[in-house]
Amino acid sequence: MSIQVERWGTRVGLVLAVAGNAVGLGNFLRFPAQAVQNGGGAFIIPYLVSFILMGIPMLWVEWAIGRRAGRYGHHSSPGALDVLSSGRMWKYIGVFGIFTNLTVAAYYSYIESWTLAYVWYSMTGTFSGMSATQVSDFFSWYLGSDQGLLSFSAPAVLFFAVTLGINLWILSRGLRRGVELASKIGMPILIVFGIFLAVRALTLEAGEHGAMFDAVVGLNFLWTPQFDSLANPKIWLAAAGQIFFTLAVGLGSIHCYASYVRERDDIALNASAAGWTNEFVEIILGSSIIIPIAVAYLGLDWLQDNVGFEMGFRTMPTLFEQWGAVFSTLAGVAWFGLLFFAGITSSLAMGQPVLAFLQDELRVSRNHSVIVFGVAVVMLALPCVLLYNGGAFAEFDYWAGTFSLVVFALAEVILFAWVFGMDKGWEEITRGADMRVPKLFRYVIQYVTPMILLFVFLGALFSPMDGDWSAAVASLFAGEGWPLAADSVIGSVLHIGIEDTRWFIDGEVTRTFIIDMTRLLLLGTFFSIAVAVYFAFGRRDRRIIQEKES
Amino acid sequence: MTRSALITLLITWGIVVFMVVRLFVRVLRKPLEKEKE
Numbered sequence: 001m002s003i004q005v006e007r008w009g010t011r012v013g014l015v016l017a018v019a020g021n022a023v024g025l026g027n028f029l030r031f032p033a034q035a036v037q038n039g040g041g042a043f044i045i046p047y048l049v050s051f052i053l054m055g056i057p058m059l060w061v062e063w064a065i066g067r068r069a070g071r072y073g074h075h076s077s078p079g080a081l082d083v084l085s086s087g088r089m090w091k092y093i094g095v096f097g098i099f100t101n102l103t104v105a106a107y108y109s110y111i112e113s114w115t116l117a118y119v120w121y122s123m124t125g126t127f128s129g130m131s132a133t134q135v136s137d138f139f140s141w142y143l144g145s146d147q148g149l150l151s152f153s154a155p156a157v158l159f160f161a162v163t164l165g166i167n168l169w170i171l172s173r174g175l176r177r178g179v180e181l182a183s184k185i186g187m188p189i190l191i192v193f194g195i196f197l198a199v200r201a202l203t204l205e206a207g208e209h210g211a212m213f214d215a216v217v218g219l220n221f222l223w224t225p226q227f228d229s230l231a232n233p234k235i236w237l238a239a240a241g242q243i244f245f246t247l248a249v250g251l252g253s254i255h256c257y258a259s260y261v262r263e264r265d266d267i268a269l270n271a272s273a274a275g276w277t278n279e280f281v282e283i284i285l286g287s288s289i290i291i292p293i294a295v296a297y298l299g300l301d302w303l304q305d306n307v308g309f310e311m312g313f314r315t316m317p318t319l320f321e322q323w324g325a326v327f328s329t330l331a332g333v334a335w336f337g338l339l340f341f342a343g344i345t346s347s348l349a350m351g352q353p354v355l356a357f358l359q360d361e362l363r364v365s366r367n368h369s370v371i372v373f374g375v376a377v378v379m380l381a382l383p384c385v386l387l388y389n390g391g392a393f394a395e396f397d398y399w400a401g402t403f404s405l406v407v408f409a410l411a412e413v414i415l416f417a418w419v420f421g422m423d424k425g426w427e428e429i430t431r432g433a434d435m436r437v438p439k440l441f442r443y444v445i446q447y448v449t450p451m452i453l454l455f456v457f458l459g460a461l462f463s464p465m466d467g468d469w470s471a472a473v474a475s476l477f478a479g480e481g482w483p484l485a486a487d488s489v490i491g492s493v494l495h496i497g498i499e500d501t502r503w504f505i506d507g508e509v510t511r512t513f514i515i516d517m518t519r520l521l522l523l524g525t526f527f528s529i530a531v532a533v534y535f536a537f538g539r540r541d542r543r544i545i546q547e548k549e550s
Numbered sequence: 551m552t553r554s555a556l557i558t559l560l561i562t563w564g565i566v567v568f569m570v571v572r573l574f575v576r577v578l579r580k581p582l583e584k585e586k587e
Contacts, residue, residue, distance in 0.1 A: 010582065011581050011582045012577065014582070015574075015577055044558065044562060216551045219559065220552055223558045225554060269577060269580075270577070273576075277574075283562060
């Protein structure tokens with residue numbers, strides 16, 4: 001069966017699709033939370049340094065790997081890494097590029113469905129007249145998270161089904177008529193909604209619509225530079241981590257998108273344009289909505305104690321309600337609408353590599369690939385939806401959506417710069433470039449980027465209690481050991497911070513049981529994909545041998 | 551807004567807007583090989 005090679009229709013469409021892949025819920029929910037938790041003005045300097053020394057170089061590396069893979073008929077990470085080296089094991093490192101996309105798509109499309117639901121609830125005036133507590137409780141009700149370890153809610157399942165259906169329908173239309181078109185529509189709408197909300201937020205003054213403070217108090221906190229905090233490794237690690245996740249590197253989706261670019265087409269300018277577009281959305285729009293509004297109504301102290309992912313759902317509708325019936329509806333639709341478009345352009349980018357793997361390597365037709373992907377996402381999403389309270393969702397986010405990305409990015413930059421070789425690597429990056437790539441980056445990619453990634457990796461592995469590295473080093477030298485944080489990789493594996501690690505208590509399953517079973521499920525998924533890669537490449541090798549013999 | 555915050559904000563936003571506009575102008579000027587065909 002011959003597979004027709006797809007291509008991007010337009011360059012703007014390509015850049016918007018890749019930017020849409022990077023622009024996600026994290027730009028509006030994770031970035032503000034990270035900035036608040038890491039000293040506001042102290043955060044932005046290491047953040048920008050990480051963007052230049054790790055973000056942009058990683059984008060170029062992934063684009064170069066992807067475009068080269070496309071030349072060999074591969075559009076997903078196992079094949080992309082396989083053609084970079086004669087080593088047989090690299091394709092199994094490429095399994096990360098399928099595993100993370102598939103598993104992250106499962107829980108990410110679930111969060112995406114919350115935003116779609118909240119667009120609906122905002123339009124229908126559900127939050128009208130509700131108190132702050134009622135709006136917060138509404139979110140718990142929506143998730144069904146008031147029923148012990150199990151959580152089930154019909155609206156959440158319904159909106160998840162609709163969201164997944166929309167994703168699958170767009171993916172089934174192919175690259176140009178599906179992903180590219182959705183990005184060309186979704187990204188401009190997202191930016192318009194973002195500008196609308198940012199202007200409204202930044203013009204809020206104390207006393208207006210019940211606001212207690214001027215919105216600029218939030219901006220002051222975020223943008224006042226605190227140079228003394230630059231000596232704190234915790235802030236550097238947090239900034240590097242944020243850059244890493246916001247650009248969607250280490251996920252494998254950039255390999256996929258770049259593989260549809262022709263050999264002579266530019267990648268350096270495309271990657272840079274997509275990266276800076278993401279920064280525009282994150283630094284300018286992401287910092288100008290949730291923080292100024294929350295500070296204006298609730299104050300800086302409240303924000304520092306309560307900032308987090310769920311704040312966008314639990315708190316924002318109440319604050320919008322202060323703006324009057326019409327404006328609150330518009331603001332609700334704009335806020336949750338922009339989150340939805342940010343989410344869907346990212347989840348599509350997670351689906352495409354899985355579809356490409358099924359089509360290229362396992363010779364499954366496009367429509368059947370979409371069905372297989374849909375079924376796999378539903379199967380993996382079930383624990384996230386039903387065991388949200390039990391911790392399954394958080395496990396998916398931690399292992400698939402956080403740690404795997406760091407491992408994969410570190411492995412691929414070593415492969416690219418040291419195994420494939422920087423001479424060939426630099427030639428790949430600069431071939432057909434529509435911009436001058438400073439030669440300095442050749443050395444940045446070879447030495448600096450892997451070092452930063454190694455620090456992020458070790459930081460995740462050995463993260464100390466309260467993120468206090470100085471205290472941890474002092475404790476180590478005092479012979480009192482390394483105080484591992486419960487959310488460090490080793491701390492998580494060892495269940496640090498959990499007093500009772502039994503699976504069953506009085507015949508009832510415990511949270512530890514759900515956490516361990518979720519980890520087994522994730523491991524099983526990874527190895528299943530590795531087995532699929534083994535058979536797919538074995539078959540491919542046999543086919544090549546047969547073709548040579550005939 | 552304090553002066554130091556305003557200066558940091560203006561510099562950072564200025565760099566970001568400048569880079570996005572500059573890069574997108576180049577992207578729009580040079581289409582893909584396929585578009586040229």
